[in-house]
Amino acid sequence: MNESGVTLLELLVTLTIVMILASVAMPLSRLSAKRTHDLELHQQLRSMRAAIDTFKLEWNCDGEILVGPVCMKNKLTCKEVTSVYGYPKSVEMLLGIKLTGEEATVRGATTRRYLRNLPLNPLTGKADWVFRCYKDAPNASSWCGDDVYDVTTPSQETGLDGTKYRDW
Numbered sequence: 326m327n328e329s330g331v332t333l334l335e336l337l338v339t340l341t342i343v344m345i346l347a348s349v350a351m352p353l354s355r356l357s358a359k360r361t362h363d364l365e366l367h368q369q370l371r372s373m374r375a376a377i378d379t380f381k382l383e384w385n386c387d388g389e390i391l392v393g394p395v396c397m398k399n400k401l402t403c404k405e406v407t408s409v410y411g412y413p414k415s416v417e418m419l420l421g422i423k424l425t426g427e428e429a430t431v432r433g434a435t436t437r438r439y440l441r442n443l444p445l446n447p448l449t450g451k452a453d454w455v456f457r458c459y460k461d462a463p464n465a466s467s468w469c470g471d472d473v474y475d476v477t478t479p480s481q482e483t484g485l486d487g488t489k490y491r492d493w
Contacts, residue, residue, distance in 0.1 A: 376439035377412065388409055
């Protein structure tokens, strides 16, 4: 008799090979996902910090002295949106500032934006960023609320490089 089919031994060998391949692929896929989250977090932090730096350059003031070019052209608005250190008073200032001075009348631009929207934190999927004031210590656990000097994630997890995401 010539019967065709798969023996139990062939089936077990095939299943063993598939399980070995799957056990190798799972850690690699987790590593790839973590690497993607790390890159996205770096990109979001970089874009928000660049927006803060650009705001500081344009709206800078040193106490009562107006230094930044946009600040000097919009003196009334400058005092409302800028802290004494020249940083935005809140993250909403990065999303749009109504211009009142000569720049609004000359250019016709009435709003200045530094971010289109507050980006989502890739680790949590929400816009739950932790802000730091200019006068806060680097490891401050709470935000003083006076200005937005720096931004980081609330996550206590560790990145691929071994450092905590919160310290980035």
